[in-house]
Amino acid sequence: MPSHFDLDCLRSFVAAQDLGGFNRAAEVLNRSQSAVSQQLRKLEEQAGQPLTRRDGRQLVLTPAGDTVLAYARRLLALNDEAMAALGNYALAGQVRFGVVGDLAESWLPAMLASFQRAHPQIVLEVCVDRASALFEALDRGALDLVLTFGGDGRIDAMPWRALPQRWLGAVGGTFTPDERVELAVLPSPCRFRKAAIDQLEAAGIPWRIAFTGHSVAALWAAVRAGLGVTFRAVDDMPQGIAAWDEPLSVPQALPISVNLHDGGRPADAAIDHLRGILLELKD
Template sequence: MIRNLDLTALRSFVTVADTGGVTRAATQLNLTQSAVSMQLKRLEESLGQPLLDRTGRGVSLTPQGEQLLSYGRRLLSLNDEVIARMTDKAYEGELRFGVPTDIVYPHVPQILKRFDREYPRMKINMISSYTRKLKEMLDAGKVDLILTTENECDAEGETLATQRLIWVGAPGGTAWRHRPMRLAFERTCLFKPWALRALDDAGIPWEMAVDTGSTRTVEASVSADLAVHAMIEGAVTAHMEPINHGGALPDLPTTQINMYQTHALSMLPLDALAGMVRQAYGAQSLATAAE
């Protein structure tokens, strides 16, 4: 007897695995949480295998689920390629997407992956720079859509999220205990003056151990436990971790993550990209509220 996989249910499963939860997957797929859960259950029943481990907090894959994920990604990629090539809804061209380095993670890779899947003939060029430069490039027509980190949003933009800044250091590091406390920041980093002001107000002496134009230099210095940095909660990269200082360091302010879109270009893929960005940050807000 020939049996066929339910690609709709398979897409829900892969999206849950990629986004890390049913809530985020439901938002990305424009479905309810219950609909996604039902599709996952139906897929498990059709295969006769448990795909998700639901015993702990959050969602994790069983060994059978890990195996299916590999197959599922290939099947969906082939399905999407066939649809794109065999229909007349494909688009061609290029979009330029500007993102500050400190908010590339956790959402941007999945946004890029999803856009490439849904618009395979469109080239998306990601440009990473600091907020002021990205806004200048948008005004000059050099980028089509940008994300920014700011303390307020201009009238033509929209705020996607308000995030807390936190102190970060090396895993298990002690640099934050030293006085003066050594800091590592890019010269143009918006968060640097905020961090310095917070330390000054708290009466904590500091010195700039790294003053550079390179994000990699900052990451290397912090991960080596030579300095401390401040960044957006939830965007901490590998080899660094939030500092559990127990109140020994001052609280940092919040920052807005805003999105701006060019008005000189009107095309469905650009609007679709903006929608994917909104959904990614909307899913994050739902997950935060659920916690």
């Protein structure tokens, strides 16, 4: 008996079982029916016993055929995984990626780390900043891709997600009627700082800036410690922070759009691959 199975024969064998016959397998694999039948005979020679038997007009698997089919799926999956891994090493280049702090504090770091492990030849440079700074860097060619709030009017905007905007505070807290709202915010200009103040002003609710942080991480630390509440877009809720019901007389805000931008420039394979992964994750 041969010491190994032919992977092409195994692939035809699996295709025939999945597609309901060797005729259909031959069409999908772009081979003649006789070639696929010959591969089955070769596979039976390698197995040293029949893998199918006649049952009326149909070919059904023998017990040995069932066993070979199960192992064939595993062998082909491992082969395809190995080929894909080698393809990843062939993908090289540099990607300069910009992202706003709110998204950089959620699931995105793990996804980017996974991308770089899968494509070790790609140099990944990540910049975390405000939307205005990211757009400026993108337009002068210092960044290749930007994931940020707004930018709906730009011709390079690729819709990614619409995130809810909520009031966020320490877990277990709530707004108290007739009490001044203590705000934790980022420095101006900041769309969420302005939105929070505009909502409170429109409802006639007193407020003051109790904490100003220079990063989203600092902002979350202040909110978690109970130094103030903040108004932000919600992706993954930070630990120790909860969405509060809106202050009295303040309606719930509409979701805000998040777009992916490439500056409208042609992209190389590395940039295009990361862009494709991000767009696949938009839902």
